[in-house]
Amino acid sequence: MATIVRKELADYFTSVRVFILMLIVFLTSGGALYAVQQNIRGQVSESGFVFLRLFTTSGEAMPSLVTFIVLLIPIIGIALGFDAINSERQSGTLSRVLAQPIFRDNVINGKFLAGIITLSVMVVATMMVVAGYGLVMIGVPPTAEEIVRLSIYLVFTIIYGAFWLGLAVLFSVLFRKIATSLLTPVAIWLFFGIFILIAAPAIANALVPVANATSPEVIIRNAELQQMIMRFSPNTLFSEATTVLLLPQVRSLGIVTMSQVQFMIPNPISLGQSILLIWPQLTSLIGLSAICFAASYILFMRQEIRAT
Amino acid sequence: MGREIVVETCNLTKRYDSATVVDSLNLSIEEGEVFGLLGPNGAGKTTTILMLLGLTEPVAGTVRVCGLDPTRQPLEVKRQVGYMPEKVGFYESLTARENLDFIAELNAIGYVEARRRIDEVLEGVGIAQVADVKVGNFSRGMKQRLGIADVLVKKPRLAIFDEPTAGLDPEGINQILDLMAKLPGMGTTVVMSSHRLYEVQRVCSSIGILSKGKLVVQGSIDELGRQALAGGRYRIEIETRRPTPALVDTIKAIPDVKEVKTSGDLLMVITDSDLRAEISKVVVQSDFLLIQMKIQEFNLDDIYMKYFHEG
Missing domain, CATH: 3.30.70.100 (Alpha-Beta Plaits)
Structure with missing residues (x-):
C-alpha cells in the first residue's frame, strides 16, 4: 500500500489541481491576515487568548480565517477525491493495477490516505503561515492552552475534510462519469452550505409556527428545531466546534435566556469544558467520515472490474 | 505430450443477474502454448479471463491457474500471471519507464532488478527510445507495446492478453503478434483473446472458440480444420x-x-x-x-x- 500512497502523493503534488488549491488557500490566509491586521485591536479587549484571535478575527468585508476554512475544506476534499476511482477506470489503469499482486482494498485505502495527507499538508501549511505572520504582526506568543486548542482544531479540520473527501471518493466509485461524480458532491456541498440555511427556518416555521405566538416556549421550540435541522449539515457541526474551540468564552451552543445570561460569569471556560461542549459534534463528524469511507470501501470491493 | 497444464477450468459458469455469460466452460491450456481464445463480441472472453485472474468470482465450477485457485489465492496467482486488459491504459502524465517502475514496485521487484528488467523489456518490445517520453504522447500501437512490456516486467509464467490487436493497423498487428510468438521461448505461456481468427492463426498453437459463453471447440488449428471441414x-x-x-x-x-x-x-x-x-x-x-x-x-x-x- 505504501507504493500506492507514494504514487498518489506524487500525482497530487505535481498536479495543477493541487497547485491551484494551494494558491486559493494561501490567498485566503493572506486575506484573513489582512482582516486581522485591521481589526484585531478592537476584538481582544476582554477575553485574553490573543493568539486564537488571529484565526477568528473578521473585517468588515473580509470573513475570518475559520469561516473561510468551513467553506474551503469541502472544496479541497471534493477536488482531491471526485475522480479517484472512476478516472482510473476510464483510462484503463484500474484493471491493470488490480492484476498486480496487491489486495483490492490497498487501492482505495491508498488513495484515501494520500488524499488525507495532501489535505493535512494544506491545512497545516495555512495555519502555520497565519500563525507565523500573525506572530510577527501582533507580537504575542501563544500560550500552551492556545496551542492545544489549535491542535484540536486542526484535527477537527482534517476530519471534516476527510468527510468531504470520503463523500467524493464514494461518488467516484458509484458513478462511471467523472462529471457526475464531481457535480453530485458539489450539489451536496451547496445544499449543506447554503440551502439548509434557507430551508431550516422554513421547515421550523411550518412545524412550529411562531407568527402569532406569544409564549416563549413556542419561540424556543422553533429556534431549537431550526438548530437541530441545521445540525444535519456537517458544515454546521464543524463551525459550531470551531466556535467553541477557538472562542473560549463561548459556553453554550444552545439558546440562552436573558435571565440565564445575568448569572453568567463572562470569563473563558476551561479546555476540558469546551471539549465536553463539542463532544457530540466531534463524534458525529467522525461518524459521518467513517460512513462515507466505509460505503465507498464496500462498494469498491464488490464492484465488477470490467474495462468497459 | 506430458507438459504441465497451466490453466484448467471445470464447468466454469458466470451469471450476471439472469444472463449467463460463461456457461459450463471446460478449458485446458498447456505450458508453452500460445492459446487463442476466440469468439464474437460478447461471447464471454473477457469474463473468462477475469475469472482466471480472480478479478471476478465464478458462480459455479472451478478454475486452476498454475495449480492455484484464483478466487482463494488471488495474490499468488497474480504474482505469476500477467494481464493486459482490452483497453490498456497508463498514467498519461508519467513516462513509460515510470509507469513500469510503478508496476515493478507493486510486484515488490527490487530497484536494481526492476531497472534492469525494464530496460530489457522496453528493448524487447522496441520502444526503448521513447522510455522517458510521457505516455500521453504515445500512439495506440506504442501503448499496446508498452502494455506487453508491462506484462513482461514481472516475468510471468502465464501472460493473458485481452484483444491485443484491437484498433491497430495491419503492420502493428503483425509486430504485436510476432512479439507474442516469442514469449513461449522465454518461458511464458500465452493466452490471447481475439475476435479475428485470421489474425491469430499465424501465432496460436491452439485455439478455443467461445460462442454465447460455451466453448464450441478447442484444439490445434490443423485439428480444427480437419474437424470442421469433414x-x-x-x-x-x-x-x-x-x-x-x-x-x-x-x-x-x-x-x-x-x-x-x-x-x-x-x-x-x-x-x-x-x-x-x-x-x-x-x-x-x-x-x-x-x-x-x-x-x-x-x-x-x-x-x-x-x-x-x-x-
Missing part, C-alpha cells in the same frame, strides 16, 4: 455446356470428390483436395466443353463462421 475443403466450380447426369456420375467417381451439384451449365464439386487437373481431364475426355474452372478453398474464417452460426 465435409470437404475445396469447392470447384466448372462451367460447361449442357452437362448430362452421366458426366456428373463420372466426376463423382473420382476419388476424394464429396459432392457434385448442378445448376444450369454450372457444376459445383466439393472435394477434399485440389482435383482441378483430374476433373478437367474427365470433362474433356467425356467430350464436354470446359469453358472455365474456379477453385475456392475454405479458410479458417469459414470454419470460424461455421462455429459461430452453430453456437
